[in-house]
Amino acid sequence: MRWNLKTKPEKEKIQALQNALQVDEITATLLLQRGITTYEEAKSFFRPTLNDLHDPFLMKDMDKAVDRIEKAIENNETIMVFGDYDVDGTTAVALVSSYLKTIYSNIATYIPDRYAEGYGVSYKGIDFAEDNAISLIIALDCGIKSIDHVNYAKEKGIDFIIGDHHRPGETLPNAVAVLDPKRKDCSYPYDELCGCGVGFKLIQAIGSKRNQSIEYFIPYLDLVATAIAADIVPMTGENRVLAKFGMEVINSTPRSGIKALIQNVKKQILTITDVVFIVAPRINAAGRIKHGDYAVRLLTEFNLEQANEFASEIEQFNADRKDLDKKITKEALQQIITNKEEENFTTVVYQEDWHKGVIGIVASRLIENHYRPTVVFTKSGDKLAASARSVKDFDVYNALEACAEHLEQFGGHMYAAGMTLKEENYENFKNAFENIVKETIPPELLTPEIAIDLEINFSDITPKLIRILKQFEPFGPQNMHPIFMSSNCQDTGYGKNLGSEDEHLKLFIKQDTEEGIGAIGFGLGKNLSLTKNKNRFQIAYSIDENEWKNTVSTQLNLRAIQENNE
Structure with missing residues (x-):
């Protein structure tokens, strides 16, 4: 492991901040390392308030999204809230659907099946909407690259509102509204929201038209904090405000579903780390082992007794997930040794019977053992599906983009991504990925820091x-x-x-x-x-x-x- 002692800020700056805040040298140094240089910045850091949240209408297309939802309510249309099967997606669906149900009754939810439909907006989901006379779909934590799917829905008379936080491609889907702070033409002041965070801005915007103050939305922040923790987005700006107040809700008045998940934790005050290691894996386990609907059902249940029953089901899914994770990690490590690939610049492994629901976790486990950008493949229908994870400071998304000719589709972030490819392209991808990483990764990044x-x-x-x-x-x-x-x-x-x-x-x-x-x-x-x-x-x-x-x-x-x- 590389020990990297950060450069200490200049003595004058430390002294100036010490004097301004009346704090010791250690505190002043830590603040300067986080970019906090003035009394006002320190006050905002240590005492965030809900007033620090931005006006949701600063987000591109927010006005169009709210107008379309209001029109749907006025015309008595059925609205379907669609989301990914991970923590960010299921919390976003739980959040937006539970809020909409407080103002309107014709609300449906839909989580795609990880195995039958795969990641993101699905044709099966759109067909479900058509079969049930649903004319508006709100897609959360996915959809930014679903150009063909949105066109398919449009042909059926179904409108889309997309609320995503992943990087857009060159072309945006032809939706009524595309909410994504990472849009090049979006000037929203903070672009690191998670999918549930974008969903929160949407309900905040809808609520503002009903004269609902920001305080009205505090009970929803336990979901937002959970998503922020699980999705590993920057803990800065708006995320930090939402997470701080969300943790207060979790520690005081959590919704029944979260209360059921944490009831056996023997701690007086839970931290965001506890959410990462206790709450998030259990919510994720539903989509990994069974179906993401189980998580939405838990997170929207008001009756504690019923929530406890749902939580015990999810607890079993999580136990099954742990067993699979352990078994597949062992097999993958053996594959690396057998193929003598320990010295490669990447780790790419494949076995057709590996459980698709845990390959992302296995990729992270492999990085703990062989510190390399890692991709774990399994068979999914007639294609191969994979999860990628990266080492610190290396952008695996960019590396995948450079190998795009071998992929059917891909998406994700700097440190985590998913993809599919045809089986005959596996070796070509494996070689291309190894070569691009070898050419672009600074050698020191191959040692943990x-x-x-x-x-x-x-x-x-x-x-x-x-x-x-x-x-x-x-x-x-x-x-x-x-x-x-x-x-x-x-x-x-x-x-x-x-x-x-x-x-x-x-x-x-x-x-x-x-x-x-x-x-x-x-x-x-x-x-x-x-x-x-x-x-x-x-x-x-x-x-x-x-x-x-x-x-x-x-x-x-x-x-x-x-x-x-x-």
């Missing part, structure tokens, strides 16, 4: 610092949990491995004469020997609080350990 904000001593870890760090939440891309480094550390002799395979590490670390601090290192079990015999070592870590039997204590969450550099 731990980005360290600051080197500190244990004496700096005070209750005041911990209180301030809490105010940096919610954490996410571009506002990651601060990572510190400390040198000259020793274990006090209580170091041990944890986990069924000794994969984790538990230490009690001291530095010079300071009192020891408890530390946990998930996945760092193999480093135990480094800490034995009073060896001195360096650690990279975040500062967390450990809650155990209603007692809260400071704990270091170890990210990496290495020998002490004298």
Whole structure:
């Protein structure tokens, strides 16, 4: 692992911000590293308000979208809310459909089947709309490249409103309205919303015509926060405001479906990290193992008893997902070793019976083992379908675009994408992908990096610092949990491995004469020997609080350990 200690801001800038905010050097440094240079910017960062949210009508086509929905209500048309089967898509459908039902009754929802229909707007979904006399489809978290599908619907007299956040192609679909802040001709002030975030702006716009204030929409923010956490969008600007207030809802008055998912979590206050690791995988498991409809049903259920029943079904889907994920990862790793591909610049694997619902997770697991841009293929009908994942700072979407001649379709982001291709094109794609990555990736990106904000001593870890760090939440891309480094550390002799395979590490670390601090290192079990015999070592870590039997204590969450550099 590459240890990358960030360049410290200029001393004068640190001092100026310290004086303006009356904070210590560590806090001022962390803020400057996040682009916060003034009192006003710091106030906005630490005390975001709902007034920081932008006018939804600044988004291109928002007025057209609202007018078409109002016309549908006036003419008693049935509106279908369509969304992808992942967390972002299902929360977006739950959010928009549940709001629309408060003002109008003819609302249907539709989540495509991952296996029978695949990602995005489907012909089967449009045929369903035609069969049920549905004349308006609102597509969320998908649709920005569905040009043929929208034309197909238009021939049947069905209008589309698209609410997406993925990168558009050269041509936009011929929809009534295309809401996507990444449109080149859209001047909306913030372009990093997730799909559910775009859905939220839509209901905010509809509500503003009904004199509903922003406070009216607070109960919907538990869904938005869940989507922001799961979709790994930047935790900046509007996303940070929505996530912060959404986490407050999750911790105070969550909807029944989310309450059912978190009822067994033994923590007083959940963080965005808890949403990522507890709530999101369960919602995702519905679409991966069975059908995304299960997630929408859970998230729109008001009765807690019924929600608990839905949640127990989803819990079983998640258990099945874990088993499949483990099995397929093992098979994929064996394939890499057998084919002697460890030294490639990419990892591309394929087995026709791998479960399509977990190949994205498997791709992420493979990166943990072989740190390379990764694509995992399986058979899907008469084609191959794949999920791609990338390493830090490498744009896998651009690499796929360079291989587009071998693909049937593809879409996604810098770090995650999906695609389909004909089986006879698999080897050509595999070779082209390897070559384009080899030509374009800086060699250092093939080694995992731990980005360290600051080197500190244990004496700096005070209750005041911990209180301030809490105010940096919610954490996410571009506002990651601060990572510190400390040198000259020793274990006090209580170091041990944890986990069924000794994969984790538990230490009690001291530095010079300071009192020891408890530390946990998930996945760092193999480093135990480094800490034995009073060896001195360096650690990279975040500062967390450990809650155990209603007692809260400071704990270091170890990210990496290495020998002490004298």
